[in-house]
Amino acid sequence: MSRVSYVNGAYVHHCEAMVHIEDRGYQFSDGIYEYFAFYNRTLVDAGLHFKRLERSLAELQIALPMSTRAMAIVIRELIERNGREDGGVYLQISRGVARRDHAFPKQVKPSLVITVCGSKLPSEDQLKNGVKVITQPDIRWDRCDIKSLSLLGNILAKQTAAEVKAREAWLVDGKTVTEGSASNAYIVTKKGELITHPANHAILGGITRDVVLKLARKHKITVRERSFTLAEAKSAAEAFMTSTSANVLPVVMVDNQRIGSGKPGPITMQLQELYAKHIFKQTGKRI
Amino acid sequence: MSRVSYVNGAYVHHCEAMVHIEDRGYQFSDGIYEYFAFYNRTLVDAGLHFKRLERSLAELQIALPMSTRAMAIVIRELIERNGREDGGVYLQISRGVARRDHAFPKQVKPSLVITVCGSKLPSEDQLKNGVKVITQPDIRWDRCDIKSLSLLGNILAKQTAAEVKAREAWLVDGKTVTEGSASNAYIVTKKGELITHPANHAILGGITRDVVLKLARKHKITVRERSFTLAEAKSAAEAFMTSTSANVLPVVMVDNQRIGSGKPGPITMQLQELYAKHIFKQTGKRI
Numbered sequence: 001m002s003r004v005s006y007v008n009g010a011y012v013h014h015c016e017a018m019v020h021i022e023d024r025g026y027q028f029s030d031g032i033y034e035y036f037a038f039y040n041r042t043l044v045d046a047g048l049h050f051k052r053l054e055r056s057l058a059e060l061q062i063a064l065p066m067s068t069r070a071m072a073i074v075i076r077e078l079i080e081r082n083g084r085e086d087g088g089v090y091l092q093i094s095r096g097v098a099r100r101d102h103a104f105p106k107q108v109k110p111s112l113v114i115t116v117c118g119s120k121l122p123s124e125d126q127l128k129n130g131v132k133v134i135t136q137p138d139i140r141w142d143r144c145d146i147k148s149l150s151l152l153g154n155i156l157a158k159q160t161a162a163e164v165k166a167r168e169a170w171l172v173d174g175k176t177v178t179e180g181s182a183s184n185a186y187i188v189t190k191k192g193e194l195i196t197h198p199a200n201h202a203i204l205g206g207i208t209r210d211v212v213l214k215l216a217r218k219h220k221i222t223v224r225e226r227s228f229t230l231a232e233a234k235s236a237a238e239a240f241m242t243s244t245s246a247n248v249l250p251v252v253m254v255d256n257q258r259i260g261s262g263k264p265g266p267i268t269m270q271l272q273e274l275y276a277k278h279i280f281k282q283t284g285k286r287i
Numbered sequence: 288m289s290r291v292s293y294v295n296g297a298y299v300h301h302c303e304a305m306v307h308i309e310d311r312g313y314q315f316s317d318g319i320y321e322y323f324a325f326y327n328r329t330l331v332d333a334g335l336h337f338k339r340l341e342r343s344l345a346e347l348q349i350a351l352p353m354s355t356r357a358m359a360i361v362i363r364e365l366i367e368r369n370g371r372e373d374g375g376v377y378l379q380i381s382r383g384v385a386r387r388d389h390a391f392p393k394q395v396k397p398s399l400v401i402t403v404c405g406s407k408l409p410s411e412d413q414l415k416n417g418v419k420v421i422t423q424p425d426i427r428w429d430r431c432d433i434k435s436l437s438l439l440g441n442i443l444a445k446q447t448a449a450e451v452k453a454r455e456a457w458l459v460d461g462k463t464v465t466e467g468s469a470s471n472a473y474i475v476t477k478k479g480e481l482i483t484h485p486a487n488h489a490i491l492g493g494i495t496r497d498v499v500l501k502l503a504r505k506h507k508i509t510v511r512e513r514s515f516t517l518a519e520a521k522s523a524a525e526a527f528m529t530s531t532s533a534n535v536l537p538v539v540m541v542d543n544q545r546i547g548s549g550k551p552g553p554i555t556m557q558l559q560e561l562y563a564k565h566i567f568k569q570t571g572k573r574i
Contacts, residue, residue: 007308018305019313021294021400026306027379028438029316060439090387092314099404100377102438102445102469113308117386139429141440150439151315151389152347153428158389182389 004081006074006114011081014115023111025094028102029149031111032056036089037119037244039285041079043089044244046072048207053091056147062095065110075114082116086285088245090115092149120245121287122167127272130250130264131167133241135230136160138171138178138202145201157181168241170254176227179203180241183249187228187259188238188267195232198225208242208275215274221267230254238265240272247279247287248272291368293361293401298368301402310398312381315389316436318398319343323376324406324531326572328366330376331531333359335494340378343434349382352397362401369403373572375532377402379436407532408574409454414559417537417551418454420528422517423447425458425465425489432488444468455528457541463514466490470530472538474515474523474546475554482519485512495529495562502561508554517541525552527559534566534574535559 003014024030034053037044050068057064066074075089092113098105122131140153157169158181168180178197179185184206186196194216199205216223233239239251239259248271250264264272276287290301311317321340324331337355344351353361362376379400385392409418427440444456445468455467465484466472471493473483481503486492503510520526526538526546535558537551551559563574 005308015307017308019308020302021292021304021306021379021402023313026310026313026381027320027377027436028442029436030439030442033314060443090314092308094313100402102442103449104442104446115308115387137429141428141437142424142426143440146439148439149314149316150428150437152317152433152435152437153430155315155317155389155391156347159391162390 003116004078005116006078006112008111008113011078017113017115019111019113020097022100023094023097025092025111025149027100029151030060031062031092031094031149032060032147033090033092033149034147035244036075036091038079038089039086039279039283039287041076041085042283043072043075044279044282045207045211048210052147052205052207053093057093059143059146060095060148061104062093062110065093065112078114078116084116084118086119088117088120090117094149122246122249126167126249127247128264130252132253133168133170133180133251134161134164134166135172135177135255136169138173140171142201144178144204145199147204154181167249170233172230173202175229175231177230177233178227183241183243183246184209186240186242187233187236188265190237192237192267193222193224194267195224195226195228197227206242206244208244208247211278212242212248212271212275215278216271219270219274234259236260238268240264240268248275290403291365292403293365293399295398295400298365304400304402306398306400307384309387310381310384312379312398312436314387316438317347318349318379318381318436319347319434320377320379320436321434322531323362323378325366325376326373326566326570326574328363328372329570330359330362331566331569332494332498335497339434339492339494340380344380346430346433347382347435348391349380349397352380352399365401365403371403371405373406375404375407377404381436409533409536413454413536414534415551417539419540420455420457420467420538421448421451421453422459422464422542423456425460427458430488431465431491432486434491441468454536457520459517460489462516462518464517464520465514467528467530470528470533471496473527473529474520475525475552477524479524479554480509480511481554482511482513482515484514493529493531495531495534498565499529499535499558499562502565503558506557506561521546523547525555527551527555535562
């Protein structure tokens with residue numbers, strides 16, 4: 001089955017999926033995106049993703065190209081046409097095509113592009129035994145809360161991680177760990193408190209983050225949404241990261257410093273299991 | 288004559304000029320650009336622009352898609368095909384097309400896109416009487432020295448300026464004016480010293496900036512490359528901005544505060560004239 005993508009109203013062969021060179025997404029990174037996971041052809045937390053998408057668009061004053069309800073129908077159709085049971089949906093909206101000029105064009109129709117790909121879940125070994133992360137200075141702009149296409153700071157950090165075979169780069173602003181290049185970052189203190197950076201302008205408030213914090217609170221884990229330092233991280237009892245594609249992934253090493261015992265901690269593994277149940281409830285899939 | 292653009296090896300009708308949706312320029316703003324002015328079909332300071340282009344690419348570890356010499360030939364041909372005597376050339380290089388993943392793809396061919404447009408020179412009135420600028424917080428990332436496609440911070444500032452009919456937004460980091468959203472910023476003190484932010488990671492070192500500073504020094508104007516505060520700007524004797532499309536443009540008002548007498552100052556106008564001569568020498572065009 002060949003790959004099919006959706007571009008501005010049409011389902012097209014992926015290799016023929018094109019946008020205009022003056023699409024402002026291409027020239028200015030003037031747009032936003034979302035990434036959904038799906039299992040058994042069912043999106044995980046679709047409502048939360050669409051809500052964040054609407055917020056990102058509103059922050060950039062970009063109009064919705066169609067209702068989120070219509071988008072959900074297009075996504076379902078695209079998953080069908082790609083013949084996948086499990087995988088990921090990447091959806092991008094830019095301000096649209098206009099003669100190049102920094103200020104917003106007066107009349108412009110937003111562009112909508114959707115692709116479907118295979119699952120990017122971490123390996124069983126990674127989920128069970130954890131991964132290592134490195135740290136990089138957080139050089140990104142001050143509106144990381146917008147899930148925008150301005151991702152150069154993120155990809156440079158991720159590339160540095162990839163070069164040393166680390167799963168992720170945690171970004172450090174001053175002494176504070178903000179988040180990963182494409183995931184949120186957490187530590188568990190020796191007292192058993194779960195710490196993660198507050199969802200302000202400095203980080204992208206992950207959907208998996210929201211769900212995991214809710215599950216933690218429900219199960220009487222103390223959650224502190226406050227910034228933590230790199231030194232705190234290195235002396236933490238546990239650490240982990242979350243994202244739509246990584247789920248709850250234990251972090252056992254930060255910059256070659258073993259975290260806790262060097263093995264995934266009990267709170268991390270509890271949350272991983274709770275999150276797996278959360279997915280099962282919505283999609284019927286055991287991961 | 289219809290508009291013709293260059294896309295990855297082909298001269299195409301502009302309305303059919305397309306790139307793939309998984310071009311990393313579109314999904315990650317993973318690329319760089321240059322903008323050249325031309326008069327009498329001759330590029331202004333082509334060598335300096337190509338040098339900066341090579342630096343931007345090197346900083347992002349993107350290969351040159353072809354030699355800059357070959358690019359110059361393509362540009363000349365494109366100007367010809369568009370039948371323009373004077374105007375601008377926009378050239379964009381992205382890392383290329385690859386399945387979406389933050390880290391750099393292993394094997395990828397950079398994308399090269401070039402468009403030609405009409406001149407964007409300020410009006411005669413603006414060049415003679417000056418323009419007003421507003422200020423906005425500088426929320427951009429820490430590598431503004433790379434002329435990258437990550438321009439969301441720039442366009443949001445420029446849009447705010449456009450909404451109040453200001454020519455430009457000067458960006459303020461703490462108390463310091465770094466630069467404009469798409470231009471460099473200068474003041475002249477009451478002592479007659481020309482001040483502009485040093486060309487470090489916080490600003491994009493403009494080609495017009497380099498040329499104007501060289502011309503200033505040659506004509507015995509004292510140049511200080513140091514940061515200046517917004518308060519200094521507001522009490523300066525003169526102010527102006529430079530860019531490839533604005534040349535040397537007097538700034539007579541900052542945030543509704545008149546600068547100096549409220550009219551373009553003598554050093555600004557001297558530099559505007561010197562820059563016009565610089566263009567005349569290269570292209571034979573009087574602007």
